Amino acid sequence: MEIPYTVEVRRDTGLTNGRIGIWLFLASEVMLFGALFASYILIRTGAVSWPRGDTILDVPLATFNTLVLISSSVTMVMAWASLMRHRFGTFRIYMGLTILFGFVFLTVKYFEYSHHLHIGEVPSTNNFLAIYYTLTGLHMLHVAGGMAVNAYLWGPGAKLWQTNPQWFTNRVEHSGLFWHFVDLVWIFLFPTLYLL
Amino acid sequence: MNLRLFHAMLILLSAALAVLFGVWCLDLYGREDGIGSLVAAVAAFALSFGLVVYDSWFLRKTRTLQ
Numbered sequence: 001m002e003i004p005y006t007v008e009v010r011r012d013t014g015l016t017n018g019r020i021g022i023w024l025f026l027a028s029e030v031m032l033f034g035a036l037f038a039s040y041i042l043i044r045t046g047a048v049s050w051p052r053g054d055t056i057l058d059v060p061l062a063t064f065n066t067l068v069l070i071s072s073s074v075t076m077v078m079a080w081a082s083l084m085r086h087r088f089g090t091f092r093i094y095m096g097l098t099i100l101f102g103f104v105f106l107t108v109k110y111f112e113y114s115h116h117l118h119i120g121e122v123p124s125t126n127n128f129l130a131i132y133y134t135l136t137g138l139h140m141l142h143v144a145g146g147m148a149v150n151a152y153l154w155g156p157g158a159k160l161w162q163t164n165p166q167w168f169t170n171r172v173e174h175s176g177l178f179w180h181f182v183d184l185v186w187i188f189l190f191p192t193l194y195l196l
Numbered sequence: 197m198n199l200r201l202f203h204a205m206l207i208l209l210s211a212a213l214a215v216l217f218g219v220w221c222l223d224l225y226g227r228e229d230g231i232g233s234l235v236a237a238v239a240a241f242a243l244s245f246g247l248v249v250y251d252s253w254f255l256r257k258t259r260t261l262q
Binding site: 019054063066070073074076077080081084085173176177180183184187190191195 | 198199200202203206207209210213216217220224247250254258261
Protein backbone atom coordinates (compact mmCIF):
# COMPACT_ATOMS: atom_id res chain seq x y z
CA MET A 1 0.00 0.00 0.00
CA GLU A 2 1.33 3.41 -0.93
CA ILE A 3 1.76 6.08 1.73
CA PRO A 4 -0.48 9.03 0.83
CA TYR A 5 0.51 12.72 0.67
CA THR A 6 4.28 12.22 0.59
CA VAL A 7 4.64 14.32 -2.56
CA GLU A 8 1.23 15.81 -3.32
CA VAL A 9 -0.26 18.17 -0.74
CA ARG A 10 -3.44 17.46 1.18
CA ARG A 11 -6.33 19.65 0.12
CA ASP A 12 -7.45 20.38 3.70
CA THR A 13 -4.02 21.40 5.08
CA GLY A 14 -2.27 22.53 1.91
CA LEU A 15 0.82 20.61 3.09
CA THR A 16 2.36 17.17 2.71
CA ASN A 17 2.02 14.85 5.70
CA GLY A 18 5.77 14.84 6.18
CA ARG A 19 5.91 18.62 6.61
CA ILE A 20 3.04 18.63 9.11
CA GLY A 21 4.73 15.79 10.97
CA ILE A 22 8.10 17.51 11.26
CA TRP A 23 6.54 20.80 12.43
CA LEU A 24 4.46 18.99 15.07
CA PHE A 25 7.62 17.24 16.22
CA LEU A 26 9.53 20.54 16.35
CA ALA A 27 6.67 22.07 18.35
CA SER A 28 7.11 19.32 20.94
CA GLU A 29 10.86 20.02 20.93
CA VAL A 30 10.21 23.72 21.58
CA MET A 31 8.20 22.67 24.65
CA LEU A 32 11.01 20.39 25.85
CA PHE A 33 13.77 22.97 25.52
CA GLY A 34 11.43 25.76 26.59
CA ALA A 35 10.74 23.95 29.87
CA LEU A 36 14.48 23.53 30.48
CA PHE A 37 15.20 27.19 29.68
CA ALA A 38 12.38 28.21 32.03
CA SER A 39 13.89 26.01 34.76
CA TYR A 40 17.25 27.68 34.16
CA ILE A 41 15.75 31.16 34.55
CA LEU A 42 13.92 30.17 37.75
CA ILE A 43 16.99 28.57 39.32
CA ARG A 44 19.25 31.46 38.32
CA THR A 45 16.95 34.23 39.52
CA GLY A 46 16.35 32.36 42.78
CA ALA A 47 20.05 31.82 43.49
CA VAL A 48 21.93 34.01 45.99
CA SER A 49 24.97 34.08 43.71
CA TRP A 50 25.56 32.79 40.20
CA PRO A 51 28.92 32.30 38.43
CA ARG A 52 29.71 34.02 35.13
CA GLY A 53 29.77 31.36 32.44
CA ASP A 54 33.07 32.63 31.01
CA THR A 55 34.85 32.01 34.32
CA ILE A 56 34.04 28.29 34.15
CA LEU A 57 33.50 27.47 30.48
CA ASP A 58 35.77 27.75 27.46
CA VAL A 59 34.31 30.62 25.39
CA PRO A 60 36.77 30.43 22.42
CA LEU A 61 36.05 26.72 21.97
CA ALA A 62 32.29 27.30 22.11
CA THR A 63 32.63 30.21 19.66
CA PHE A 64 34.41 27.87 17.26
CA ASN A 65 31.60 25.34 17.69
CA THR A 66 29.01 28.05 17.00
CA LEU A 67 30.74 28.87 13.71
CA VAL A 68 30.81 25.14 12.87
CA LEU A 69 27.06 24.81 13.43
CA ILE A 70 26.22 27.94 11.42
CA SER A 71 28.40 26.59 8.58
CA SER A 72 26.57 23.26 8.79
CA SER A 73 23.21 25.00 8.35
CA VAL A 74 24.57 26.61 5.16
CA THR A 75 25.75 23.26 3.76
CA MET A 76 22.45 21.63 4.79
CA VAL A 77 20.33 24.15 2.90
CA MET A 78 22.69 23.91 -0.08
CA ALA A 79 22.21 20.11 -0.08
CA TRP A 80 18.44 20.62 -0.32
CA ALA A 81 18.81 23.36 -2.96
CA SER A 82 21.02 21.01 -5.02
CA LEU A 83 18.25 18.41 -5.09
CA MET A 84 15.70 21.05 -6.06
CA ARG A 85 17.95 21.78 -9.05
CA HIS A 86 18.37 18.03 -9.79
CA ARG A 87 22.09 17.98 -8.98
CA PHE A 88 22.49 14.78 -7.01
CA GLY A 89 26.31 14.82 -7.02
CA THR A 90 26.39 18.28 -5.45
CA PHE A 91 23.85 17.13 -2.88
CA ARG A 92 26.18 14.31 -1.83
CA ILE A 93 29.06 16.77 -1.30
CA TYR A 94 27.03 19.27 0.75
CA MET A 95 25.32 16.58 2.82
CA GLY A 96 28.70 14.96 3.49
CA LEU A 97 30.03 18.31 4.69
CA THR A 98 27.01 18.74 6.96
CA ILE A 99 27.70 15.37 8.59
CA LEU A 100 31.38 16.28 8.91
CA PHE A 101 30.54 19.59 10.63
CA GLY A 102 28.30 17.70 13.06
CA PHE A 103 31.16 15.34 13.80
CA VAL A 104 33.53 18.28 14.43
CA PHE A 105 30.98 19.83 16.81
CA LEU A 106 30.66 16.61 18.81
CA THR A 107 34.45 16.11 18.91
CA VAL A 108 35.00 19.61 20.32
CA LYS A 109 32.24 18.99 22.86
CA TYR A 110 33.93 15.73 23.84
CA PHE A 111 37.16 17.60 24.65
CA GLU A 112 35.22 20.26 26.53
CA TYR A 113 33.41 17.66 28.64
CA SER A 114 36.62 15.68 29.23
CA HIS A 115 38.36 18.78 30.58
CA HIS A 116 35.56 19.57 33.03
CA LEU A 117 35.24 15.97 34.22
CA HIS A 118 39.01 15.67 34.56
CA ILE A 119 39.18 18.61 37.01
CA GLY A 120 36.22 17.28 38.96
CA GLU A 121 33.53 19.60 37.60
CA VAL A 122 30.58 17.21 37.48
CA PRO A 123 26.82 17.91 37.36
CA SER A 124 26.54 17.57 41.14
CA THR A 125 29.20 20.24 41.75
CA ASN A 126 26.73 23.15 41.54
CA ASN A 127 23.48 24.22 39.88
CA PHE A 128 25.28 26.00 37.04
CA LEU A 129 27.11 22.84 36.00
CA ALA A 130 23.97 20.72 36.45
CA ILE A 131 22.14 22.98 33.99
CA TYR A 132 25.16 23.15 31.68
CA TYR A 133 25.40 19.36 31.41
CA THR A 134 21.63 18.90 31.05
CA LEU A 135 21.13 21.48 28.30
CA THR A 136 24.30 20.79 26.33
CA GLY A 137 23.96 17.01 26.80
CA LEU A 138 20.42 17.03 25.43
CA HIS A 139 21.53 19.27 22.60
CA MET A 140 24.40 16.88 21.79
CA LEU A 141 21.92 13.99 21.59
CA HIS A 142 19.93 16.01 19.06
CA VAL A 143 23.05 16.70 17.00
CA ALA A 144 23.87 12.98 17.03
CA GLY A 145 20.27 12.12 16.02
CA GLY A 146 20.34 14.64 13.16
CA MET A 147 23.67 13.23 11.99
CA ALA A 148 22.24 9.70 11.97
CA VAL A 149 19.29 10.79 9.78
CA ASN A 150 21.56 12.80 7.48
CA ALA A 151 23.95 9.85 7.17
CA TYR A 152 21.02 7.62 6.20
CA LEU A 153 19.91 10.12 3.56
CA TRP A 154 23.49 10.43 2.29
CA GLY A 155 23.95 6.65 2.13
CA PRO A 156 21.28 3.93 1.86
CA GLY A 157 18.31 6.29 1.90
CA ALA A 158 19.54 8.01 -1.26
CA LYS A 159 18.26 5.07 -3.33
CA LEU A 160 14.85 6.74 -3.21
CA TRP A 161 16.21 9.45 -5.53
CA GLN A 162 16.15 6.91 -8.39
CA THR A 163 12.49 6.00 -7.99
CA ASN A 164 10.85 9.09 -6.46
CA PRO A 165 13.11 12.19 -6.48
CA GLN A 166 10.44 14.57 -5.14
CA TRP A 167 9.76 12.38 -2.11
CA PHE A 168 13.49 12.13 -1.43
CA THR A 169 13.86 15.93 -1.74
CA ASN A 170 11.01 16.35 0.76
CA ARG A 171 12.75 13.99 3.19
CA VAL A 172 15.95 16.01 2.93
CA GLU A 173 13.99 19.21 3.56
CA HIS A 174 12.42 17.72 6.70
CA SER A 175 15.79 16.58 7.96
CA GLY A 176 17.08 20.07 7.19
CA LEU A 177 14.30 21.66 9.23
CA PHE A 178 15.29 19.49 12.20
CA TRP A 179 18.97 20.34 11.71
CA HIS A 180 18.16 24.05 11.62
CA PHE A 181 16.12 23.69 14.80
CA VAL A 182 19.12 22.10 16.51
CA ASP A 183 21.26 25.04 15.35
CA LEU A 184 18.62 27.46 16.60
CA VAL A 185 18.71 25.90 20.05
CA TRP A 186 22.50 26.35 20.14
CA ILE A 187 22.15 30.02 19.16
CA PHE A 188 20.16 30.49 22.37
CA LEU A 189 22.29 28.11 24.47
CA PHE A 190 25.62 29.74 23.64
CA PRO A 191 24.92 33.25 25.01
CA THR A 192 22.79 31.91 27.87
CA LEU A 193 25.42 29.57 29.27
CA TYR A 194 28.73 31.04 28.09
CA LEU A 195 28.28 34.81 27.88
CA LEU A 196 25.58 35.98 30.30
CA MET B 197 7.44 27.80 6.69
CA ASN B 198 9.82 25.94 4.38
CA LEU B 199 13.54 25.28 4.80
CA ARG B 200 14.46 28.35 2.73
CA LEU B 201 12.70 30.76 5.08
CA PHE B 202 13.80 28.88 8.21
CA HIS B 203 17.39 29.15 7.01
CA ALA B 204 17.04 32.88 6.34
CA MET B 205 15.63 33.37 9.85
CA LEU B 206 18.43 31.31 11.43
CA ILE B 207 21.09 33.36 9.65
CA LEU B 208 19.47 36.61 10.84
CA LEU B 209 19.49 35.31 14.42
CA SER B 210 23.13 34.27 13.95
CA ALA B 211 23.92 37.84 12.87
CA ALA B 212 22.21 39.11 16.03
CA LEU B 213 24.25 36.64 18.09
CA ALA B 214 27.45 37.90 16.43
CA VAL B 215 26.55 41.47 17.49
CA LEU B 216 25.88 40.28 21.05
CA PHE B 217 29.20 38.44 21.07
CA GLY B 218 30.94 41.59 19.79
CA VAL B 219 29.44 43.63 22.63
CA TRP B 220 30.51 40.94 25.11
CA CYS B 221 34.07 41.11 23.71
CA LEU B 222 34.11 44.90 24.07
CA ASP B 223 32.94 44.54 27.68
CA LEU B 224 35.73 42.03 28.28
CA TYR B 225 38.21 44.45 26.68
CA GLY B 226 37.03 47.14 29.11
CA ARG B 227 37.54 44.81 32.06
CA GLU B 228 40.80 43.09 31.10
CA ASP B 229 42.30 45.33 28.41
CA GLY B 230 43.49 42.45 26.19
CA ILE B 231 44.01 43.28 22.52
CA GLY B 232 42.63 39.82 21.63
CA SER B 233 39.18 40.82 22.88
CA LEU B 234 39.21 43.94 20.72
CA VAL B 235 40.20 41.94 17.63
CA ALA B 236 37.46 39.38 18.42
CA ALA B 237 34.90 42.20 18.76
CA VAL B 238 35.82 43.65 15.36
CA ALA B 239 35.72 40.15 13.81
CA ALA B 240 32.29 39.51 15.36
CA PHE B 241 30.84 42.76 13.97
CA ALA B 242 32.35 41.99 10.56
CA LEU B 243 30.87 38.48 10.69
CA SER B 244 27.47 39.91 11.56
CA PHE B 245 27.62 42.19 8.52
CA GLY B 246 28.78 39.27 6.37
CA LEU B 247 25.88 37.11 7.54
CA VAL B 248 23.32 39.80 6.65
CA VAL B 249 24.89 40.14 3.19
CA TYR B 250 24.83 36.35 2.77
CA ASP B 251 21.19 36.24 3.88
CA SER B 252 20.05 38.73 1.25
CA TRP B 253 22.15 36.93 -1.39
CA PHE B 254 20.64 33.58 -0.39
CA LEU B 255 17.07 34.86 -0.55
CA ARG B 256 17.65 36.36 -4.00
CA LYS B 257 19.41 33.25 -5.31
CA THR B 258 16.77 30.79 -4.09
CA ARG B 259 13.69 32.87 -4.95
CA THR B 260 12.44 30.16 -7.30
CA LEU B 261 12.89 27.30 -4.80
CA GLN B 262 9.65 26.92 -2.84
